[in-house]
Amino acid sequence: MAHLTQEERDIVDANPLGDSLGGIREALRKAERHTHHEASQSDDSTAAPERPRLFVAAIGKIFSILSASDVSLALASRTGREALVSDLTAIRLRVQKGDLKYKQFRPLSQLVIKQAPDVDIWAAVVALIRSISHSTPPPSLPPSFESRMTHSSASQQGSEQTRRKIEPRVFEEIRYCTHRAVAGFHEKYFEGHKWNMRARRIWQSANSRYSDKDKRWTQLPDAATKDEVCGWLLNLQEELLATERAAYFRSNRHQKVRAESSEQLDLFVKMKRDEASDTKHDWKHVLVVGELKQSHQKNKSLWLQVGSAVRNVFAYQPTRFFVHAFTLTGTEMETWIFDRSGPYSGTTFDIHKEPEKFIRVICAYLMMSDEELGLDTFTKAKDNRLLVTIPVEARGKKQQLELNPNPIAHQRAIVCRGTSCFLAKATGAAVFDGVVKYSWTSSMRPPETDLLKKANERGVKGLAKLVGYNEVTSISRLREGLVFSTPHNFPGMSHGANTSFSQSQPPLSQSFSQFPGLSIASSGHRKRKATDGSSNASKRSRPNNQVADTEHKENGATYPAQEPQGISLVQQDHDQTPYANRIFRVLAISPAGRSITQFKGVIELLEGLCDAIKVHRSLYTDGKILHRDISENNIIITDPENADGFKGMLIDLDLAKEEGKGPSGARHRTGTMEFMAIEVLLGISHTYRHDLEAFFYVLIWLCARRGWALSRASGQRPKKSMLSRWYTGGYEDIAQSKRGDMDKNGLEVILREFPEAFDGVKPLCRAVRDVLFPHKDGLFTGTPQDPNILYDPIIKAFNDTIAEIGLGEAKT
Numbered sequence: 078m079a080h081l082t083q084e085e086r087d088i089v090d091a092n093p094l095g096d097s098l099g100g101i102r103e104a105l106r107k108a109e110r111h112t113h114h115e116a117s118q119s120d121d122s123t124a125a126p127e128r129p130r131l132f133v134a135a136i137g138k139i140f141s142i143l144s145a146s147d148v149s150l151a152l153a154s155r156t157g158r159e160a161l162v163s164d165l166t167a168i169r170l171r172v173q174k175g176d177l178k179y180k181q182f183r184p185l186s187q188l189v190i191k192q193a194p195d196v197d198i199w200a201a202v203v204a205l206i207r208s209i210s211h212s213t214p215p216p217s218l219p220p221s222f223e224s225r226m227t228h229s230s231a232s233q234q235g236s237e238q239t240r241r242k243i244e245p246r247v248f249e250e251i252r253y254c255t256h257r258a259v260a261g262f263h264e265k266y267f268e269g270h271k272w273n274m275r276a277r278r279i280w281q282s283a284n285s286r287y288s289d290k291d292k293r294w295t296q297l298p299d300a301a302t303k304d305e306v307c308g309w310l311l312n313l314q315e316e317l318l319a320t321e322r323a324a325y326f327r328s329n330r331h332q333k334v335r336a337e338s339s340e341q342l343d344l345f346v347k348m349k350r351d352e353a354s355d356t357k358h359d360w361k362h363v364l365v366v367g368e369l370k371q372s373h374q375k376n377k378s379l380w381l382q383v384g385s386a387v388r389n390v391f392a393y394q395p396t397r398f399f400v401h402a403f404t405l406t407g408t409e410m411e412t413w414i415f416d417r418s419g420p421y422s423g424t425t426f427d428i429h430k431e432p433e434k435f436i437r438v439i440c441a442y443l444m445m446s447d448e449e450l451g452l453d454t455f456t457k458a459k460d461n462r463l464l465v466t467i468p469v470e471a472r473g474k475k476q477q478l479e480l481n482p483n484p485i486a487h488q489r490a491i492v493c494r495g496t497s498c499f500l501a502k503a504t505g506a507a508v509f510d511g512v513v514k515y516s517w518t519s520s521m522r523p524p525e526t527d528l529l530k531k532a533n534e535r536g537v538k539g540l541a542k543l544v545g546y547n548e549v550t551s552i553s554r555l556r557e558g559l560v561f562s563t564p565h566n567f568p569g570m571s572h573g574a575n576t577s578f579s580q581s582q583p584p585l586s587q588s589f590s591q592f593p594g595l596s597i598a599s600s601g602h603r604k605r606k607a608t609d610g611s612s613n614a615s616k617r618s619r620p621n622n623q624v625a626d627t628e629h630k631e632n633g634a635t636y637p638a639q640e641p642q643g644i645s646l647v648q649q650d651h652d653q654t655p656y657a658n659r660i661f662r663v664l665a666i667s668p669a670g671r672s673i674t675q676f677k678g679v680i681e682l683l684e685g686l687c688d689a690i691k692v693h694r695s696l697y698t699d700g701k702i703l704h705r706d707i708s709e710n711n712i713i714i715t716d717p718e719n720a721d722g723f724k725g726m727l728i729d730l731d732l733a734k735e736e737g738k739g740p741s742g743a744r745h746r747t748g749t750m751e752f753m754a755i756e757v758l759l760g761i762s763h764t765y766r767h768d769l770e771a772f773f774y775v776l777i778w779l780c781a782r783r784g785w786a787l788s789r790a791s792g793q794r795p796k797k798s799m800l801s802r803w804y805t806g807g808y809e810d811i812a813q814s815k816r817g818d819m820d821k822n823g824l825e826v827i828l829r830e831f832p833e834a835f836d837g838v839k840p841l842c843r844a845v846r847d848v849l850f851p852h853k854d855g856l857f858t859g860t861p862q863d864p865n866i867l868y869d870p871i872i873k874a875f876n877d878t879i880a881e882i883g884l885g886e887a888k889t
Contacts, residue, residue: 081200085152089196092147098189098198101138105186108135133172136182139189140169148199155206164206171209181209247384248377250492253564254419254656255380260560262412262423266401267437272444279317280436286313293429297408303369306405307344310439321443323348325367328358342386343369346442360393364450365401365442372407377567379404380420387415388491395487395497396515398661399451399555401442412438414451417495417517418552418657421561455549455663456480464504465513467545467665476545477504478665480513485672486710494518494659494731496710500669510719511544511667517659518731520551525664528702528730537700539692539723544665553658561655638859639764666728668720670713673775674783679835679882682779685714685725687875690772692727694868697765701736705763707771708749709779734763750804750811751778755819758812766849766860769867773845774803774815780838781830795830819850837885841878845871 081089143149149162171177185201288295297309307327314325328342344367347358366386370379387400399416411425428435448454457464463480480499487497496516500509518525529543673689676682689712696702704711704727711729720726750758752774754767778800785794802814817823824846828839848870861867 081196081203085199086196088151089148089199092151094142094146094195094198097142097146098139101135101142102190102192104135104138105190109183109186109190136172136186137169139185140165140172143202144169152199152203155203161203161206165202168206168209177209181205243385243388244378244381247381247388247491248567250490251380251384251419252567254492255565255567256419256421256561256655257411257565258424259421260562261558262414262421263434265558266412266414266423266449267434267441270441270445270449272441273437275444276437276440279440280433282317283313283432283436287432294432297429300371300407303343303371306369310344313439314443318440318443322350323364323443325443326358343367345386360389363390363394364452365403366390367403367405370404370406372409375404375406375409379406383413384415384420384491387420388489391415391491391495392487392489394453395484395495396453396456397451398453398550401445401450403438403442410435410438415491416451416552416555417492417659419492419564421556421559455547455661463499465501465663467513467547467663469545469665478502478511478513478545479504479506481509485512485670485675485713488710496729496731498672498728501665502669508669510669511665512541512669512713512728514664514666514728515661516664516729516731517552517661520553520658520660522731524548524660524662525730525733528733528735529666531735532696532700532702532730535700536695537692537702538695539688539721539726540696540700541666541668541726541728544667546665547663549661549663551658551660552656556656563655637862639862668715668726670715670720670726670728672710673712673714673725673779674709676714676779676783678787679838680879681714681724683838683841683875683879683882685712686772686776686779687872687879688723688725689727690769690868690872690875692723692725693765693768693772694864694872696727696733697768698864702730703734703736703763703765704730704732704768705734706732706749707768707775708752709775709783710749712775750808751800753811755812755815758808758815760808764860765864766867769871770849772871773842773849776838776845777827777842778803780832780835780842781827784832784835787832787834794832798830799827800830819846821846837882838878841874844874844878848874 144162144165149165150160152161154160154164168177182205185198185205188198188201286294286296294309296312298305301309311325311327318324323346325344325346327344342363345358345363346365346367347362348364363386366383368379368383368386383402383404387402390400391397399414402413402415402420404411404413405428408428409425410428411422413420413422426434455465457466463482464477465480466475466477468474469476478501480501482499484497484499488495494516496514498512498514501511501513502509516525524546526543526546529540532540533542673682673685676685693704693707696704706729707727711727713726713728715723715726717724752771754763754770757763757767781798781800799818802818803811805811806814818827821843824842828842831839848867
């Protein structure tokens with residue numbers, strides 16, 4: 078039975094059910110008798126009937142009575158909604174649909190029949206909600222009841238960036254935030270601009286190629302092939318648009334657009350000056366993406382192919398505001414914009430029926446200004462240097478900074494914060510001594526600067542210092558003048574983007590019985606202790622970290638554990654806007670550093686990670702701030718002489734949460750799947766322990782995936798890494814994979830992927846694993862009330878390993 082807090086017990090006592098359930102008891106007895114009778118008549122005794130007679134009426138009446146009680150309004154939801162009453166409503170709808178079994182309700186029914194105390198009845202209701210909450214809520218619930226998590230394509234890197242692997246991830250990013258036929262689209266992007274008169278003159282010149290009588294372009298054959306359409310467009314360009322600064326190009330299997338990943342594009346636009354040879358193309362120069370298909374090929378795969386290309390544009394132009402794209406299927410054209418909140422398009426049109434509109438669009442992509450193309454106009458390029466001017470905190474005025482053009486970190490995804498970091502220095506200075514960070518953060522979240530200031534005021538050690546800050550633009554500003562309705566409904570998805578969950582989403586409050594061996598307290602019967610109290614306290618007064626009533630005493634682990642509160646990855650949609658608004662924020666911090674992925678040796682890696690863990694402890698214990706986004710992108714290697722003695726530091730507080738603060742109201746949050754803690758993947762609220770678990774995954778990842786890049790790394794790198802399961806599949810799949818890998822035997826399989834140079838790190842991994850998952854049978858994942866119980870042994874294990882490896886190197 079679920080645990081109710083003392084506060085909740087007081088609420089139940091203050092609002093007694095009285096005899097309101099008295100009239101339903103006989104109906105429940107009758108329903109139970111008929112249920113057992115029908116089950117006995119079944120050919121298969123193990124299969125209870127789905128909808129026994131009297132079941133719907135009896136159970137529906139119970140939930141109607143409970144929903145009318147003030148208790149259902151006062152207690153917090155167990156599935157991330159507004160209150161317990163919304164959970165009751167969801168279950169009533171599912172009962173009416175007939176997709177729940179009577180046996181699931183029998184414990185509650187028996188308590189009502191036996192006139193059990195109210196507190197036991199409400200505890201049984203909570204247990205029931207939690208036990209069935211893994212199913213998708215009914216689509217008839219109001220949108221405000223639901224929230225989402227998103228999967229991004231950022232995890233696929235290097236050779237994994239093939240269309241086959243990227244496109245499903247791109248779909249996860251855009252499936253709920255794609256808008257088509259947006260009102261005002263054509264007017265905003267293709268009318269009322271300085272170049273419109275030039276485009277009109279081009280149309281007048283092209284008019285001779287168009288037959289008013291036949292209403293078609295005369296030189297474009299019926300059912301033209303892709304090659305014929307491309308040839309026709311490029312011929313138009315050669316004759317009418319040869320003097321423009323930009324041009325259309327076509328790639329093929331011999332002339333792909335190259336960088337870390339290569340891809341063939343039907344058509345794309347780039348500046349003529351960018352490359353001397355038209356046969357070599359780079360993603361950092363692509364301005365507009367175009368895809369051509371036959372008329373019968375207009376489907377989801379077409380848009381995902383475009384999305385895959387746009388993802389590469391964002392990856393190699395990480396500060397880009399947005400990207401133009403277009404599709405031409407047969408003779409039907411659709412123009413698109415991709416920004417960090419998703420793709421949206423104008424109304425499709427036939428290029429034969431609206432020839433002038435077609436010419437206007439074709440001309441526009443070559444004539445647009447940098448700003449109109451979505452290029453970053455905040456960062457200036459001058460004399461082969463990148464420069465930004467940013468308000469400086471200490472001086473109260475603006476300062477110009479020069480950036481190293483190669484980012485030390487950036488995200489490979491479309492719908493995300495698009496975080497990218499560059500080494501920076503004052504113009505004219507000799508050394509890059511700072512970092513400038515760009516990111517598109519939710520308008521519902523406070524700026525990172527607020528938390529940085531509070532952390533420094535509270536004496537947090539080892540955290541970057543704020544130098545300057547600027548808010549450049551926002552998604553709402555970029556989309557100003559457009560009218561958005563409901564998102565596009567992809568085939569196979571239920572209606573209403575806000576009322577459906579991605580198939581890869583975890584249950585909102587997953588029963589851990591679904592994951593054998595994964596328990597909060599593993600005793601002989603695997604009784605759930607810490608999870609039963611999650612989200613139990615009233616939202617109006619529950620503390621941020623509640624201590625469980627019992628201590629965990631197993632295999633030497635004895636300490637009070639925190640109750641995880643609510644859910645972590647899923648946030649409520651408090652606003653009703655049709656898209657998530659993001660603010661483009663630019664932050665200058667010091668000192669400078671290298672990404673932890675650029676470590677030059679084992680010792681440097683371990684020292685950087687160990688110091689970053691120390692920073693995390695100070696941030697949490699001194700600053701009362703939980704980071705919540707530990708990944709390889711948010712840890713930097715620093716020079717201790719310029720970083721208060723630290724060889725590694727944390728950056729990026731975009732997703733951090735101040736202790737005692739409620740949910741931000743952000744529409745959703747994305748994260749890096751490979752570093753997410755098991756419980757976070759399952760929707761349990763974030764604690765400091767989950768960040769420590771993420772540090773552990775970063776350690777394993779850097780050794781097994783990045784370690785092979787070291788010059789002295791020997792041996793055969795695995796062709797397929799077991800770690801690919803850490804970002805492949807749904808959230809539950811990833812959680813299950815990590816659960817198996819954190820088992821002692823599972824970890825040994827992972828450690829086999831380490832290069833020989835990292836053999837000395839294997840004992841450290843085993844030691845950290847035993848600290849985080851201390852139980853022999855089943856994984857204990859509770860969070861100690863005293864953080865030193867975890868921090869101290871983990872840091873000691875790092876220090877001991879560093880000393881031992883250093884001693885070994887000294888001897889050799």
